[in-house]
Amino acid sequence: MSVLVYIEPREGKFNKSAFELISYGYTIADATKSKLHVLVAGEASREAVAELGHYGASEIRHLNKTQHLDDSVSSNMVAGLAEIINAGIIIMPHNLTGRAIAPRLAVKLKAGYASAVIGIPVSYEPFTVIKKAFSGKSITKQVVKTSVKIVTLSQNTFGVIENVVQPVIEDFNFTETSHSIEVLSTDVQTGKVLLTEAEIIVSGGRGMRGPENWKPLEDLAEVLGAATACSRPVSDEGWRPHHEHVGQTGKVVAPTLYFALGISGAIQHLAGINSSKVIVAVNKDPEAPIFSAADYGVVGDLQIILPRMTEVFRKYKSGI
Amino acid sequence: MNIIVCISNVPDTTTRIKYKPGNKDVDYTGVQWIINPWDELALTRAIELKEAGTVKKITVITVAKADAEPTIRKALASGADEAIRVDASPVDAWNTALNLAEALKNEQFDLVICGVESSDYNNWSVGGMLAEMLRIPSVSAVTSLQIENSKPIITREVDGGRQQVSIKLPGLLIVQKGIAIVPRIPSMRGIMSARTKPLKVVTGVSGESLIEIVDYEAPPQKSSCKIIDSENLEMLAELLHTEARVI
Amino acid sequence: MNFEFTGEQLMIQQAARDYAQRELIQDVIERDTHSIYPERHVKALAELGFMGMMVSPEYDGSGMDTVSYVLAMEELSKVDASTSVIMSVNNSLVCYGIEEFGTAEQKEKYLRPLARGEKMGAFLLSEPEAGSDATSQKTTAEDKGDYYLLNGTKNWITNGNTAKTYLVIAQTHPEKGHRGINVLLVDRNSPGISVGPHEDKMGMRSSDTHSVMFTDVIVPKENRIGEDGFGFKFAMKTLEGGRIGIAAQALGLASGALERSVKYALERKTFGKEIAKHQAIAFKLAEMAVKVENARHLCLKAAWLKDQGKPYGYASAMAKYYAAETAMEVTTQAVQIHGGYGYVKEYHVERMMRDAKLTQIYEGTSEIQQIVISRELLHLH
Structure with a gap:
């Protein structure tokens, strides 16, 4: 039996969530006395791939091209490798690719699939993981009963652990051809912090009062190197694009630091942010429910507080 | 074009979740049931396309016992033409997908649309599993759907942006927020016409689960919020660094 | 005996709730503050079928029962009573009156657009010197052979300016007292009609309330509803049903204020x-909840009787009286529970308290309802 971890570089590099996934795979392989295999799908330099060895990736297969196009074909690729290496546990990130491939892969391998798992399994025999239900209102323990198991890991729920090994890197060849999906156009910005991978998120709600007031929020985000986000009313009103909507029906995020600015904290919004490590709320209403979800709160008018806060963090950053 | 929309009957998203003694089952007494929000957006888009004339028929399908029928009727009232209820109590996502796949084998369709997840078990599974079981192509993270000359023009989210693709039919789309913005409220006319729209009940396949929930508990309570004086924001930076250790 | 709603009734309740919680809530404070007519909402609710929800589909209505109407009125009124009164007047006074007592031609011409909600209707009974007292009409409809000549002033008319169709109660034969009163269908654009300025009201500020003056307005004979002298009976029968709408509105104000209070009481420390x-708060909430539930039962009982074709005047008077009194009491308590926050607009309950006051006054004051109830109780007719 072996453990297979699937990761993708982004813009040629690996971020913290990739290292976390390798660390996670290493820990599970160690606990189940299995061998860890890593499949890297995407363009990256050999040096970047070799860095994965810091976290325990000893056996790496590298598909050095970016080509995820057709979920069916991509899941075929992973299934093929899983069979060759006799993978008992397959670990994928809970991101766009992981979520797209894992369910199809589960059917191909008749494997039980636990998505958005939190941290390390609580038991290996039976294989039991922790997972949220009811959008964070419940925490469940779930047993994966099949011999092959697939999990996608919620970001920032395990952490990065160094286990320096000397990796063996092998080229992996797979040519994806799709007869089913045709790409018409692609519009991708590079160099942007992805909301779902961001360490810090600065998010605005209706309390921001209008799209014209977003500049100070963007300034704060820039100072902190953060991604920007918003609550549902803000995206529904068209103040901000829908891909920035964080909450139950929007994106579920798990940054280490989340700023909720002028967000009252409806239960649907909390469902999208309750995996954040630390939440800072600013609201003029001291009774706003966001304060019962937040770790730190500031009560007052955003138009005054926001620029001041940006200045404080700017000074703070330059002082470090 | 004929569209199938898969819908799930879930507790209202504002429901406070309680458990039966032993914490192995959820106590659903007094719960208000709704169409899973993502499925409702999928249905809304299908209805918009039908009104635009590019979709001929919308069929909603769900795997549930008879108590889900109010939710099915609501989908019909909102604008679906027909409904199928697969009579089974699904035991996990796999089992749900299997029941849908078995029922859909007998149906004529061009496109199946599933919400990206359900707000009860958050499994992110059924759409992809169903596509694989039906052996049809799928596109996930779909944020918009147009139909031009009987060809679906799909926008999907990709890292850092979006991509426009088309899919060979029959195909399956896994949709998220953006596919529609505000769910359709059924009109009285719709509610009246739902009375006579066909609702077919088919027998489900027996329950084999690959995943089993063995325990539920409430999430840990957050410790209370520290209020920082708005005149002393330096304190916030200080605490985030020394106490929370996040900057 | 059965306390279960049908699937359709629940669906209508949900549709009304969704619309209220998603749409009405967005601009309700602004519309109240600046007395802005909810044009967008009236149009949207008409498209959903709420504006003629009890009219038969034969005349482009939705054909729903009165129980559904109560459920819908409650949900909309939880958020915005100004919008719900527009709906109530159109449904239970104007549409009901024409459908129940009008001729096929009158229904064809007037009911259809009202039921579709393309046009709004208004019910013109109150006068400067006669509020709920329908017997002493000063407005006259002089019989000129082929037509009536309408003169006089009507006050506090909901939809007074926006309505396209007026139902006007006027005296034709003063010597016959209330048996000389007629009810006429009057086109808003008829020559001789002038509409007074928008009333600057304490509550229900987003509804459109005006006085309407008639000077030698010519109304064709065929626009009279019922026999000559039917007007008083028409007004009484129509108001019986109208009370159910206003009772349900008062119920919605009370239950909406209760919901807000419960939520607030669980959040505020x-x-x-x-x-x-x-306990001081918990017991207050318990008291409010009992009264809201009582009001709801009275409303539903009256609606059920109407749907069964049974006499419902006594029940609807009780529902209107009790629900209005409850609305005033519960909204006042809601402001109290909210403390200082309750006194500012952002928390909604102060508006609900102002709106609630009107439910004790219009479509028959609480005292008029007490008269109706006591006369029936004491067999004094």
């Missing part, structure tokens, strides 16, 4: 615990 955990 004083002395280290949620105020809901202080």
Whole structure:
């Protein structure tokens, strides 16, 4: 039996969530006395791939091209490798690719699939993981009963652990051809912090009062190197694009630091942010429910507080 | 074009979740049931396309016992033409997908649309599993759907942006927020016409689960919020660094 | 005996709730503050079928029962009573009156657009010197052979300016007292009609309330509803049903204020615990909940009787009286529970309290309802 971890570089590099996934795979392989295999799908330099060895990736297969196009074909690729290496546990990130491939892969391998798992399994025999239900209102323990198991890991729920090994890197060849999906156009910005991978998120709600007031929020985000986000009313009103909507029906995020600015904290919004490590709320209403979800709160008018806060963090950053 | 929309009957998203003694089952007494929000957006888009004339028929399908029928009727009232209820109590996502796949084998369709997840078990599974079981192509993270000359023009989210693709039919789309913005409220006319729209009940396949929930508990309570004086924001930076250790 | 709603009734309740919680809520404070007519909402609710919801589909209505109407009125009124009164007047006074007592031609011409909600209707009974007292009409409809000549002034008319169709109660034969009163269908654009300025009201500020003056307005004979002298009976029968609408509106104000109070009491902390955990607040909430439930039962009972074709005047008077009194009491308590926050607009309950006051006054004051109830109780007719 072996453990297979699937990761993708982004813009040629690996971020913290990739290292976390390798660390996670290493820990599970160690606990189940299995061998860890890593499949890297995407363009990256050999040096970047070799860095994965810091976290325990000893056996790496590298598909050095970016080509995820057709979920069916991509899941075929992973299934093929899983069979060759006799993978008992397959670990994928809970991101766009992981979520797209894992369910199809589960059917191909008749494997039980636990998505958005939190941290390390609580038991290996039976294989039991922790997972949220009811959008964070419940925490469940779930047993994966099949011999092959697939999990996608919620970001920032395990952490990065160094286990320096000397990796063996092998080229992996797979040519994806799709007869089913045709790409018409692609519009991708590079160099942007992805909301779902961001360490810090600065998010605005209706309390921001209008799209014209977003500049100070963007300034704060820039100072902190953060991604920007918003609550549902803000995206529904068209103040901000829908891909920035964080909450139950929007994106579920798990940054280490989340700023909720002028967000009252409806239960649907909390469902999208309750995996954040630390939440800072600013609201003029001291009774706003966001304060019962937040770790730190500031009560007052955003138009005054926001620029001041940006200045404080700017000074703070330059002082470090 | 004929569209199938898969819908799930879930507790209202504002429901406070309680458990039966032993914490192995959820106590659903007094719960208000709704169409899973993502499925409702999928249905809304299908209805918009039908009104635009590019979709001929919308069929909603769900795997549930008879108590889900109010939710099915609501989908019909909102604008679906027909409904199928697969009579089974699904035991996990796999089992749900299997029941849908078995029922859909007998149906004529061009496109199946599933919400990206359900707000009860958050499994992110059924759409992809169903596509694989039906052996049809799928596109996930779909944020918009147009139909031009009987060809679906799909926008999907990709890292850092979006991509426009088309899919060979029959195909399956896994949709998220953006596919529609505000769910359709059924009109009285719709509610009246739902009375006579066909609702077919088919027998489900027996329950084999690959995943089993063995325990539920409430999430840990957050410790209370520290209020920082708005005149002393330096304190916030200080605490985030020394106490929370996040900057 | 059965307390279950049908699937359709629940669906209508849900549709009304969704619309109210998603749409009405967005601009309700602004519309109240600046007395802005909810044009967008009236149009949207018409498209959903709420504006003629009890009219038969034969005349482009939705054909729903009165129980559904109560459920819908309650949900909309939880958020915005100004919009719900527009709906109530159109449904239970104007549409009902024409459908029940009008001729096929009158229904064809007037009911259809009203039921579709393309046009709004208004019910013109109150006068400067006669509020709820329908017997002493000063407005006259002089019989000129082929037509009536309408003169006089009507006050506090909901939809007074926006309505396209007026139902006007006027005296034709003063010597016959209330048996000389007629009801006429009058086109808003008829020559001789002038509409007074928008009333600057304490509550229900987003509804359109005006006085309407008639000077030698010519109304064709065929626009009279019923026999000559039917007007008083028409007004009484129509108001019987109208009371159910206003009772349901009052119920919605009360239950909406209760919902807000419960939510607030569970969030707001004083002395280290949620105020809901202080008995003074918890008992107050219990009292409010009992009254709201009582009001709801009275409303539904009256609606059910109407749907069964049974006499419902006594029940609808009780529902209107009790629900209005409850609305005033519960909204006042809601402001109290909210403390200082309750006194500012952002928390909604102060508006609900102002709106609630009107439910004790219009479509028959609480005192008029007490008269109706006591006469029936004491067999004094």
